[in-house]
Amino acid sequence: MIYNKVQLKNNYVCDRLKTIEDNVLNLVDKINYKTKLEATDFISEKYCKDIIDRHVGHEGIPEKEEMLDILNSKQFRELEEYKEIYPIIFSESIKLQEFLSSTNQALFAYYPPKGFISWHNNANAPGYNVLFTWSETGDGWFAYKDDDGKTIKVQDERGWSCKMMHFASYYDKENRNPMYHAAYTKCKRITMAFRFEESQNIWNDLMEDLQSEQ
Numbered sequence: 001m002i003y004n005k006v007q008l009k010n011n012y013v014c015d016r017l018k019t020i021e022d023n024v025l026n027l028v029d030k031i032n033y034k035t036k037l038e039a040t041d042f043i044s045e046k047y048c049k050d051i052i053d054r055h056v057g058h059e060g061i062p063e064k065e066e067m068l069d070i071l072n073s074k075q076f077r078e079l080e081e082y083k084e085i086y087p088i089i090f091s092e093s094i095k096l097q098e099f100l101s102s103t104n105q106a107l108f109a110y111y112p113p114k115g116f117i118s119w120h121n122n123a124n125a126p127g128y129n130v131l132f133t134w135s136e137t138g139d140g141w142f143a144y145k146d147d148d149g150k151t152i153k154v155q156d157e158r159g160w161s162c163k164m165m166h167f168a169s170y171y172d173k174e175n176r177n178p179m180y181h182a183a184y185t186k187c188k189r190i191t192m193a194f195r196f197e198e199s200q201n202i203w204n205d206l207m208e209d210l211q212s213e214q
């Protein structure tokens with residue numbers, strides 16, 4: 001299990017993220033998304049144990065969530081403003097992906113207040129990931145299980161923050177454990193995840209790039 005907190009300083013990346021934030025929030029203000037599911041049952045230790053006990057019976061994808069895929073969800077796509085804003089958001093996220101040399105964007109989601117993603121492990125999409133999170137007030141968290149089975153809760157920060165981690169499959173060549181994780185927020189939250197294939201060493205140099213101003 002690999003988890004790193006990154007001190008995000010890179011000006012190019014911060015500029016792209018700021019444009020994404022402004023445009024996504026512009027769309028968010030125009031939709032009326034209220035959560036229906038109660039997060040408690042799906043972010044609990046009991047639920048996590050149940051998912052871990054299922055082992056390969058848990059495919060890797062979250063079973064329950066309250067969030068919207070920013071590029072694909074109907075609620076955003078139906079907005080009149082979407083046509084104008086979509087190309088901006090899309091091109092900025094492509095610029096980020098290119099800067100990172102990531103193979104694909106694994107997640108680009110908006111969580112409303114009380115939004116969440118249930119415990120899961122991404123075992124279906126193994127690889128290294130860079131995660132950018134924006135939080136309105138910092139009142140939210142990302143949690144993961146460390147190799148001792150202990151839950152580590154990482155408090156969100158107001159504005160953008162960055163994490164780098166590795167998600168293992170059930171058949172990891174280096175015997176790394178699948179990394180179980182979940183998230184919850186009481187305020188507006190945006191998450192972007194960029195993925196790197198197992199063989200890519202590039203991920204190792206990235207932290208340095210992200211932590212320097214240029």
Ligand SMILES: [Fe+2]
Nearest residue numbers: 120121122181
């Ligand atoms: Fe995940």
